Amino acid sequence: MSGPSRAAQGGLVDRARTIKFSFDGQVYEGHPGDTLASALLANGVSLMGRSFKYHRPRGVLAAGVEEPNALVGAGTGGRYEPNTRASDLFLYDGLVAVSQNRWPSLAFDVGALNSLIARFIPAGFYYKTFIGPPWLWKLYEHVIRRAAGLGAAPTEPEVDAFEHRAAFCDVLVAGAGPAGLAAALAAARGGARVILAEQDARLGGSLLGDEALIDGLPALDWIARTEAQLAQLGARVLKRTTAMGYYDHNQLTLIERRVEAGQAPGASGLAQRLWRVRAGRVILAQGAIERPILFSNNDQPGVILAGAAKVYARRYGVLPGRRVVVATNNDEAYAAALALADAGCEIVAILDSRSAAGSAIVAAARARFAVHLDADLISAKGAKQVTGAEAVVAGKPLSLEADLIAASGGFTPVVHLHMQAGGTLDWNETTGAFTPAIARQGQVSVGACAGREGLSEVLADGWLAGELAAAAAPSTASQSPSPKGGGIRTEGATAIAPPSGEGDQAQPDGGGQPRAQAKYDGPTNTLAHWTPAPGVNLKTAFVDPQNDVTAADLDLAWREGYRSVEHLKRYTTLGMATDQGKTSNLIGLARLAQAEGRPVPEVGLTTFRPPYTPTTLAALAGEATGQHMAPLRRTPLYTIHAAHNPPWQPVGYWQRPRAYPRAGETLAQAGLREARSVRTAVGMIDVSTLGKFEIAGPDAAALIERVCATPVAKLAVGRGRYTVMLREDGMVVDDGTVWRLGEQRYLLTSSTGGGDRMVGHLSYVRKILEPGYKVAVASVQERWGAVAVAGPLARAALAGLDLEPPAHMGLVRGQIGGLAVLVLAASYSGERAFEIYAPSHDLPRIWAVLQDAVTAHGGGLYGLEALELLRIEKGHIETGAEIDGRHTPGDLGLTKALRAKGGFVGAPALARPALSLPDRQRLVGLEAEDGGAIPEGAMLLSARGRKPEGHVTSAGRRVTAKGDIALGLLSAGPERVGETLLASSPTRGRTVRVSVVAPIFYDPEGARYRD
């Protein structure tokens, strides 16, 4: 094609305004309403892309989302989107588009050399060569990876916003062609909460390229009126919104594009929105997709689908060619020919593969053009652009000159969503179409996607389905049918009276079912026909053009035994490109069926999978990415800590300060200083994140004894004790304390992680295992903020606050700064210590009071580093380190703490023999023999063998004395006290000699906090 080709008039583009855009650096003009493809065609650009493997030149084949060839990179920087279909990219001012998979330029592409060696690299060639050791493959792979891929990879981070929305409706309609519009209108009229989603920027679907009257109105006016009526009825009409996935229980995901690929959104910054819709009933009105025809060089720029050619002419006012050969097996392409002729094209010939065709539209075309029946296209002539066509008419060759071949091989109803929803299909051998049969989620397909043809029938179909759906859907929404094993036949809902009897008047007020008055309103009379005519070169007859899959490739795969449709797909990559075979799958399938000598439905279809069209990861992620990919949980003291800008430790979603380093101090130095101040004076730490549960009622103790492995019942009011919790398989998962707050009231604490885990576990024990218990349980993890004050001066520090601190493992209620608190005396550090609990909103004020008191006694704040040093020295085990989910109470030296009678979760499983084998890894202390820090996580090796016999679970140093110490889990550990081992960390290049000692390094008698 040469020269600009905007038709003199017509089309739905806004000719009054021009938009500038660039393609491969060259600036062009187009109009609002254009797609990139229509604008490029209008500018005389027909070469738009290169194929994946052979780098063959390609133009645009389609006018919608099914486009396999014309893929471009759209936008720049953080908005750059590779592989964007030029036919599905509406023009905007400043659009920067680049072609792909070519070097150095689209017109001259070195990669096209591949097409010279195409004969040597058929389907699956890579499985047969480059066979060597892995290092050799790595070299090949380097080259292959660069040759593969389509668009250039993006490199920049996101700049725009994305969000998720929940929506509920009685009736969801996917697709707003005549069928979808009629269905939505009927459903809304029926009082249903309706959502109508249309992937296009305009409502109307095929009406946008057709000439028709509906209810006496030109189609466009009817569309506008319907849109207004829908709005009035409260329906939610979402344009540029694709129903991408149909999931269980009538959940659908819609992707709404607020701006085009690469386009900057307005002030809101919102680029795309994902709608999570739950629908009572779903009506699918997705239309049908036209199929190409197999002939030699059918991938040349200038070969286009007939329906697409019509859309370019009618909707965009663009002539995709001047001299057109139309090839078809149906009547619909005649409408394209007429439209193209009306727009100013010369119709060189219509080649119809059928032997007979006699409908009104065929007759009309015959009156104007050369129409050949029994005619098959053999090849497209030209390089980079069609210059003509070779055909056979009734056995005789015919050579035609043309710059456009508009081909139609019939129509494939879009059954994607129906199939995603678990539906089944029927096969129509004549038209070569699968149509929806059994629906498993009550979904109904209407219009062309149900195989309906002719506008009247399509409108009637949609209307009735809408009416029925509104009647069937429960009025309160969010109520959808469970998928049924059996399913229902969709005909049940849509088997309808054929449209328009004589007396059936259109209702111009739009109050009832819309009626069409179209010039040609009948079936397409498609006669499917799959075999390429004799003379077609199968090696250039492309079935799946994007992935360069030819008819010959399919034949080769079949010969090699890849005969299951799934093997054929994977071996040849048929249907695996970015268009997912929307135009090609059925053609490939039919070829396989022929080779197998079986009917098409018997060879079967490959699986329809979401998304219907490719969906940005950004839209999927919505707001939950970057900083928000996981929430950050803040303690009541978060802002106070943050003011110190401390290094943070993530603990689940929480963040806790590791230390409060002073200027010039390393983290380790700060940790040691803070720990020393606890050992020598007093320190305070935020322990708000600990899990806490209040359990009240006559059976409170009994419930705790199910959950905890230690005795509880005899605990006196006002006292607490240490406890451990097991998993059902007998492994220790957590430890904590139990406090008796009142006669029938307890407080149970756990590790931070336990705070969440125990919610479900306690609930399980309470509701499932012991439903008869009279007991109330509440997580008070966040009710109570908590601060631990520890050190030899802790009592003194608190005493100054009008508080009588309790004895060790005692608890009292009191006040600090006039605010009520609960004070528990428990020591994790090995020093005398108190945990001060207060309602979370009071904690900042209490913290301030405590900080004054602690500072006055020569102490300060401490963080998790100091806490680690202190607890390791004291030999306290910790969840996540020693308590690693693989060790029993026996392994951790806790046997004596258990209730001998059992009856707690985990007790029965503990009886398994392997859990008491003597060589199990058990808790030990480790002391560096020659000084030098023991690497945490290092393997413990003995002179006996090379295999690790255990590992270092946590490592530190003595806080006030010298010496590096650690805790570890060691095979038969306690029996090996005195032995020397190596703590070896090959990844860190460090090995330390350690001796095995008892797992406690400080004050084994507990003299520091006993009263």
Added chain:
Amino acid sequence: MFLIACPYCGPRSQAEFAYERPVEAAAHPTDTSEATILALYTRTNARDFEDELWRHAYGCRAWLKIRRHRVTHEIAEIRLIEATA
């Protein structure tokens, strides 16, 4: 995502629920070791309906016994575990 009709809260998204375990996998801490191991470590795992325990973890926190098909995900029955209201 299923839609689970909580007897208290009405139909709600599965995102609010925690799947807990099949009913057959619940063992009591006073059960024998053998019974516990069978409950914990063997399953029917049928391609069919099975009874399961779910918790409305982000809703009313109730435990539900749900009879659900392991292929179609059809929910045939939802029952409350406890009877209080």
Added chain:
Amino acid sequence: MIEALAIQPCAPDALLRLEQWGAVPAALPAPGRAADTPMGRLIWIEPGAWLLRAPLGDLVQATAQLEILAGDDGAVIDITGGLARFRLTGPAWRELLTVGGVFDVENPAFAPGCAAATILHHAAIWIDVIEAETADVYCLPSYAQELAAGWARAVRVSANRF
């Protein structure tokens, strides 16, 4: 925008959890409902469990009253400090809660006097519909800042709507 929606963090409340394991006293709201009572706002939160919100100063009194109500077949647990509350005012509050949510908050049946728990932006929330254009949302205090940030973002992004 402001008229359409105001998001207000609330001062601390006295919060009490009432749990009944036996017969349920008639005075308590039915499942999914909330009501103003002389003790304060009572919200059904779980089968057999209610949340009482009262002014912080009324804590002691409210506890005593609720304990009487509970009788021998129930217990009261003070959870003051355990939840943060936001007051959403304006016609757009429902739409705000559809962003990142999974609950049919736009359903007209979810009317004043209704309450529901759900999940939003990874956080557990409890919604109490006070009036047509007013709702309270409770969440764990540790999530409050994140939730507020999510709302601020939603308001910015959907500025044309709220």
Added chain:
Amino acid sequence: MTRYSALGLLRGGFDGHKSWTRAWRAPEPKPRYDVIIIGGGGHGLATAYYLAKVHGVRNVAVLERGWIGGGNTGRNTTIVRSNYRLPQMQDLLEFSLKLWEGLSQELNYNLMFSQRGALFLGHSDSDMTMLAQRGDSLRCNGVDADLLTREHVRRLCPLLNMSESARYPIHGGLIQKRGGTARHDAVAWGYARAADALGVDIIQNCEVTGIDMEGGRAVGVRTSRGAIGADRIGICVAGNSSLVAAMAGLRLPIESHMLQAFVSEPVKPMIDTVIMSQSIHCYISQSDKGEIVLGGDPEMYPSYSQRGVPMRIEEVAGQAIGLVPALSRLRMLRCWSGVTDMSFDGAPIIGETPVEGLYLNGGWCYGGFKATPGSGWLYAHALAKGVPHPVAAPFNLERFASGATIDEAASGPLPQSR
């Protein structure tokens, strides 16, 4: 078997590739075999191959319900590595990894085994300690592992979000350089072709519907294509393990869960290694064709459905963008799912069952692709000799009752907590 080579392709260029023969035959089932393998996934096919190749047992049939490689073998994220935490798992997967290293040549089929490195990211000092511990354990056990600094990681994958204020900042990583990916389909086809050449019958569209027992011994199977007798029968059906075992009256410590994966549209190279994370549940790699391959956690509830669930995918997308921000505008092209055989300690079961003559290979959870060659080898050993290979010995079925579980994730018996 026509040998595959570049020369062969060259010749094919001139004869229209007419001389390539079937990669494997389509035989009718014989009345009996020495060994029947139920399940034509990678594991089943590899088992048959090693039975014929290593043990000379060639009267073997692989019975596949549908098309070979159509189970999890054909739907996994293709990550191959041996850097597990527990020594038993390390031994098993290292045994397998060594086999991968010569496999393309051995099978004369390009499996595109790409040792591009398998990288775990650490997001905090404690993550790094965990990674070091895993690395130390591996190195002491003779498996390669290298701890990487932040800077190293940045060089390896420049598109990672290296911001210190990221929600999950990257502190460093642990890499197994010998880890990587392989072409999933090629593994099934390569084993099938090689096994077929050694005389193994690969029988597709042949569903096993029953197991025939005689005196407590399994003696044959019922199939959609008739009854077939066998001396030994090996179950190798991944997500369907419970169903086939039930045909012999067995209840297994296995539950079937759905696991999804998805690919983006293909782009030019952007990620050159396999990225996994210590704290985030998503893994990322780029196939040779250019798609970004992404996966996450399995669904919590048991299911045999291979339909998808949107929320998990949305979560994985968010995390992937969090790690590699430039992925944001790539588009998901296709999303699918498989039915994984979740065992109750996270480790597989390889070997005898309480039913004489019946063997089990299953419970691979979401990680059995990497084990394909090793699993086949070890299972073949058990089927040929009747006793387990030492590497497979810990993976016996009794371990759940004895307590000798191999709990890689330390999360206990409920599969959904893994």
